[in-house]
Amino acid sequence: MPIEHASVRAMHKPWGVSDLQPWSSIDGTGDAVGELWFERADGENAPVPALLLKLLFTSAPLSIQVHPDDTFARAMGMPNGKSEAWYIISAKPGAQVGIGLKRRVTPQELRASITNGSIIELVQWRPVAKGDVIFIPAGTIHALGAGIVLAEIQQRSDTTFRLFDYGRARELQVDNGVAVAHAWPPRSPGNPTRLTDERTVLVASRHFVLERIELAAASSWALVAEPETWILVLDGHAAIGLATVSTGQAIFAGGGRTSIEVGSSGLTALIAYPAAAPVDSLLQRLCEQPTNLVHPAAPNVPKLTGLAEVGT
Known part of the structure; x- marks a missing residue:
């Protein structure tokens, strides 16, 4: 890809x-x-x-x-x-x-x-x-x-x-x-959901999913990206495919499978893609047991917020 x-x-x-x-x-x-x-x-x-x-x-x-x-x-x-x-x-x-x-x-x-x-x-x-x-x-x-x-x-x-x-x-x-304008108060805040040990779903809306990933130092992963996937590095560094990224840099992945080789300081990043629910197969650790799902994703995953979701 x-x-x-x-x-x-x-x-x-x-x-x-x-x-x-x-x-x-x-x-x-x-x-x-x-x-x-x-x-x-x-x-x-x-x-x-x-x-x-x-x-x-x-x-x-x-x-x-x-x-x-x-x-x-x-x-x-x-x-x-x-x-x-x-x-x-x-x-x-x-x-x-x-x-x-x-x-x-x-x-x-x-x-x-x-x-x-x-x-x-x-x-x-x-x-x-x-x-x-x-x-x-x-x-x-x-x-x-x-x-x-x-x-x-x-x-x-x-x-x-x-x-x-x-x-x-x-x-x-x-x-x-x-x-x-929706001229009224916001709904009560929701909470991000831990999907796996490495993946936290921050927002799952009708138009996009936003996740935070936290990958251990020197670990290897397979990324199975949606046709449009954005990755923004918040901390650490890694090689994603042939591209090396560090803090403040972003990657566009056009869909398919590629590797993530995490550097010595680990990797914290945001991942966003257009979908109505988190994709289970997005990230898999290589050479070890498959990532354990904490809360398996489902088509009816509710919209998630950190502070506020405004009612319609």
């Missing part, structure tokens, strides 16, 4: 940072970098992936925003909407995110809160820490605070409806935002 080092595209943002170490050597001095997009190396000729993998770096709050679902997006002539998941890599003391609202409001009340700025108080803010996971279905009002580094996996869409932007001179999309 094709195994590619993902190319990296830096996105300059007013809320970004200048120092991206240890995740990237890109220098944001003078033009802050807020996002790193991981793309297929042969993006011009390869099929467009269903998912987009990013790293985000925040030095200031992002806009309070919302994304459309598939139905609304297609009515506007776009291929799909945008559901996403965040994995918190690091967070400064006091860092927080906004997910959903504190109470249910009418569209008229939501619009009024945007106009007078009280939406800041209406959003449900909560602290975050390293390792937290947040699933954000399309329609969820959400925002990122300052001092956070996170990995994001999302449906491949860049459609964002900004509701409030802290006075920055950027266009708001209030009409569309109010039309698609």
Whole structure:
């Protein structure tokens, strides 16, 4: 199968940072970098992936925003909407995110809160820490605070409806935002599920599965990838097929079987692929007994969140 080092595209943002170490050597001095997009190396000729993998770096709050679902997006002539998941890599003391609202409001009340700025108080803010996971279905009002580094996996869409932007001179999309917003509180948080000793399912949604894998030093594995599989290294290093990867680097696997040879410091990585449930056969240890399933995957695996899932 094709195994590619993902190319990296830096996105300059007013809320970004200048120092991206240890995740990237890109220098944001003078033009802050807020996002790193991981793309297929042969993006011009390869099929467009269903998912987009990013790293985000925040030095200031992002806009309070919302994304459309598939139905609304297609009515506007776009291929799909945008559901996403965040994995918190690091967070400064006091860092927080906004997910959903504190109470249910009418569209008229939501619009009024945007106009007078009280939406800041209406959003449900909560602290975050390293390792937290947040699933954000399309329609969820959400925002990122300052001092956070996170990995994001999302449906491949860049459609964002900004509701409030802290006075920055950027266009708001209030009409569309109010039309698609789920203007109510989030559901109670769920918990990641340990699938095997090495695999933890962080999110299993209708559009994608996000897992964290933790592989022992000097171990050997077979990866049986879905037709589109993204791997982001959080810690350690390994050889995946013929590609060597370390912290902050990403791999695109185009489906099929390949090897993972883990380095001397072990490997912790995120794996994401478009599926509605975890794939049992994704990872098998070589030269030893097959990986023991802790909680066997099933077609009806519920959506998993680390902090919040917003009801529909």
